[in-house]
Amino acid sequence: MATINLASVSAKGFASFNGLRATDAVQVSFFTPVKQSGGSQKTFRGLVVKASTTVAPKYTTLKPLADRVLVKIKTAEEKTSGGILLPVTAQSKPQGGEVVAVGEGRTVGKNKVDISVKTGAQVVYSKYAGTEVEFNGANHLILKEDDVIGILDTDDVKDLKPLNDRVLIKVAEVEEKTAGGLYLTDASKEKPSIGTVIAVGPGQLDEEGNRKPLSVAAGNTVLYSKYAGNDFKGADGTEYITLRASDVIAILS
Structure with missing residues (x-):
């Protein structure tokens, strides 16, 4: 698989992708090209585009609203437990991180319900949840509290x-x-x-x-x-x- 990483790209050419803006950072991955039978023209099996919003350095705080939570994403493992370096393609995407900010909660019926996770908690979240943002030089995720699976204070999921x-x-x-x-x-x-x-x-x-x-x-x-x-x-x-x-x-x- 050939991978092209673009620091910044205009979203004009990707109008069919909802939510992709010209200010977003984009990673584009192309699958191995294959020749068509009877000719030299090459086609691509697939295209994957993932956008993450970069917050300008002039903004020093990011406050989630309502029942949303801001999580600083845990860094992906670069080595196996035996010390072998992993290529980028083999590094598993983290599903956990540290809560750095929470919203004010939401109203259900007549009751005000606060966010059940607190700042500083180590949490695990659903794989495809939230919106990725690069903030203060680190990757973060803004997601709804309901997308947080649970709190994990150790390195073992059994806890x-x-x-x-x-x-x-x-x-x-x-x-x-x-x-x-x-x-x-x-x-x-x-x-x-x-x-x-x-x-x-x-x-x-x-x-x-x-x-x-x-x-x-x-x-x-x-x-x-x-x-x-x-x-x-x-x-x-x-x-x-x-x-x-x-x-x-x-x-x-």
């Missing part, structure tokens, strides 16, 4: 404290054999949709601003939607997933 209606589940190990005793190859092993609930959030707000307890609890073995949630790997290699309680289909016993 995650879910927020709102989020649930942290330890994924069941992949079956090595069929019911008839035949060993499965890696390619034929199906990703499980079953796991054990490790922690649950306090519940979603109802129309009056009160918390509704979740229908699942820590210790439950549950079946969940196959394509829901965000996947994480613990420090010991254990697979975890965080998802909304509504994505839990059933409790197994």
Whole structure:
């Protein structure tokens, strides 16, 4: 894959991309070009454009509004745990960072609801949430509080404290054999949709601003939607997933 990084590019040529402005910094990635049969003309398989807004140095503060949170993004890992340097393409995009500012909250029904995360908290957020901004020389993300999955005070996802209606589940190990005793190859092993609930959030707000307890609890073995949630790997290699309680289909016993 060939990658072109542009510090700044006019958005006029990308009118079909909503929200892209001429002042935004853009990263453009082209897939490997391929020759068309019978000719020398080259085509591209795909185009990925990602824009992040750069805040001018003259602005020294950024205050989120309503139920939004400003998070300073954690730096991507540049090495493996064994010390091997990773190329840019192999560096996983961080899904966590430090809360540096919060909004004033929102009104639900007749009640004023404050932001449940505080400045300085280390949080994990949904993979595709928020708007990226470069502010004070660092990458930040402005997102709604509801897109914050939970608070993580350690480096291990097993210690995650879910927020709102989020649930942290330890994924069941992949079956090595069929019911008839035949060993499965890696390619034929199906990703499980079953796991054990490790922690649950306090519940979603109802129309009056009160918390509704979740229908699942820590210790439950549950079946969940196959394509829901965000996947994480613990420090010991254990697979975890965080998802909304509504994505839990059933409790197994």
